[in-house]
Amino acid sequence: MNNKIEFLIIHTEASPIITNAPRFEVVNQFHQQRLFDKSSLGWFVGYHYFIEKSGKLIQARLDDEEGMHTKGYNLSSLSICMAGNGDVELPTKEQIETLKKWINEKAKQYDIPKSKILPHRKFLPLFEKSCYGLLLMDDWAANFLEEKPVVIKATVSTSPIIENLKQQVSLMEKIVGLLKRIIFLKSMNPLKKFGSDGQSYPAVLASSIDSKRLSATIKSLAILIPFALATAKFFGTDLGEGELNDLLELASNTILAVGTAVTTGTSLFYLCRRILVKLNIL
DSSP, X not given: OOOOOOEEEEEEXXXXXXXXXXXXXXXXXXXXXXXXXXXXXXXXXXXXXXXXXXXXXXXXXXXXXXXXXXXXXXXXXEEEEESXXXXXXXXXXXXXXXXXHHHHHHHHHHTOOGGGEEEGGGXXXXXXOOTTOTTSOTTTTGGGSOOOOOOOOOOGGGOHHXXXXXXXXXXXXHHHHHHHHHHHHHHHOSOOBOSTTOOBOOHHHXXXXXXXXXXXXXXXXXXXHHHHHHHHHHTTOOOOHHHHHHHHHHHHHHHHHHOTTSOHHHHHXXXXXXXXXXXTOO
């Protein structure tokens, strides 16, 4: 009663005949003739479990009881045998369903990984035996183990929506700072030259800031800058932190040059065009 289960070992009976008749009693008599120890359940069968072709599951030994099926691993494994001969016939649908259920139940109960669900032959010298049969690949039984679903825990820091909102908030803060700078520079420059002819606007016009126009400019920038970012992304251009700062600097210089006293639509058209040129879109 000291079997420490590390492996699930799968066998087939290797019956000399092909039959659908029950085989557990036949195997029990054969193992008794080979002088196998009698289990606490009263059977001589060396496997812990046996599956008839009908899918019927029979337990021959307790899980923690020493098996008599795989030399060197009888005290570190749980074994199951399917009736039939895996060299000449495939397991029945009923056997497969029972085996699949058994593997998942026992793998979960004893924390057995897929890599340790193996056919008998994997514990023997090469070509000594083919058990569980030449018709079945080494990973045939192991593939019945249902993989545990991977649970991805969503956090605020990894949410694309939250990250996008954070970016927008940061952007708005920069826009507010930009407009404060425009106001300050306007107050410090009563005369501002603009255009290729170097003509100056009257001081009263250049230094005046219309509150309604300024409000309209703030709202327009709030739309324009995200629009420019989206446009850049559409054309495959990614804007980093440095490029974003350059874009805001461009907006500052443009509005400073054109002035809020000039029609807002004209300023934004000029700014939008310069941004698209900078992004190599125009």
